[in-house]
Amino acid sequence: MPSYRSSEPTARPDFVEPGEYTVEVVNAEETVSQKGSDMIELKLRVHPSGATMFDHLVFMESAFWKIDSFRAATGESVTPDEEVDIHADDLIGRTGRARLTIEEFNGRKRNKIAAWLPPKPAASAPAAVAATAGTKPKDDDNIPF
Numbered sequence: 534m535p536s537y538r539s540s541e542p543t544a545r546p547d548f549v550e551p552g553e554y555t556v557e558v559v560n561a562e563e564t565v566s567q568k569g570s571d572m573i574e575l576k577l578r579v580h581p582s583g584a585t586m587f588d589h590l591v592f593m594e595s596a597f598w599k600i601d602s603f604r605a606a607t608g609e610s611v612t613p614d615e616e617v618d619i620h621a622d623d624l625i626g627r628t629g630r631a632r633l634t635i636e637e638f639n640g641r642k643r644n645k646i647a648a649w650l651p652p653k654p655a656a657s658a659p660a661a662v663a664a665t666a667g668t669k670p671k672d673d674d675n676i677p678f
Contacts, residue, residue, distance in 0.1 A: 548584055548635055548644045555580040556646075557628045558607075561621035566591050573621045579633070579644065586633075586644040590619070599649070606630060606649035 560576035571592040578585055590600050600619070601611045606629035630650040635642050 548586070548642050549579050549582050549633060551632075551634050551647075553630055553632050553650060555628055556586075556631050558624045558626060559585070561624040563621045566593075568593075573619065573624065575624065580628075584644065586646075588646045602649035603629070605651050608652060 556577040556579055558575050559578045562574050564572050564574055566572040566589070573590040573592075575588045575590065576585060577588060588603075590596075590603060592600070604617075605611050607624075607627040608629070630652065632647045632650060633644045634647045636645045637643075
């Protein structure tokens with residue numbers, strides 16, 4: 534039988550302060566928007582707070598930019614003019630960076646994705662060169678042969 538140590542009951546945070554966060558797709562469901570377009574509803578967990586929020590990928594030409602931004606933010610390569618099939622189940626577990634804002638809806642505050650952010654570039658060769666820039670080359674002229 535599972536057990537745990539109880540504490541003071543508190544509400545789980547419904548939102549986080551505006552800023553840049555790592556978010557994880559914990560659920561994705563294919564559905565249809567109010568205007569009849571194909572859509573994937575994303576349930577997201579904000580790290581490290583654990584707050585949950587939702588975002589929507591709507592498959593209509595005027596919103597393709599957002600799908601591309603989501604794909605890039607979650608590490609997928611985006612090639613212009615490429616035909617792409619997206620399956621909701623394949624999105625679960627993806628993580629990416631997003632800039633979050635707060636909006637009020639029906640008297641409650643909740644987060645909204647202001648922008649999906651491209652991944653930060655990995656450490657590159659210039660960083661490695663900078664790390665060794667202060668070292669002197671070995672002086673081989675003083676070898677007594």
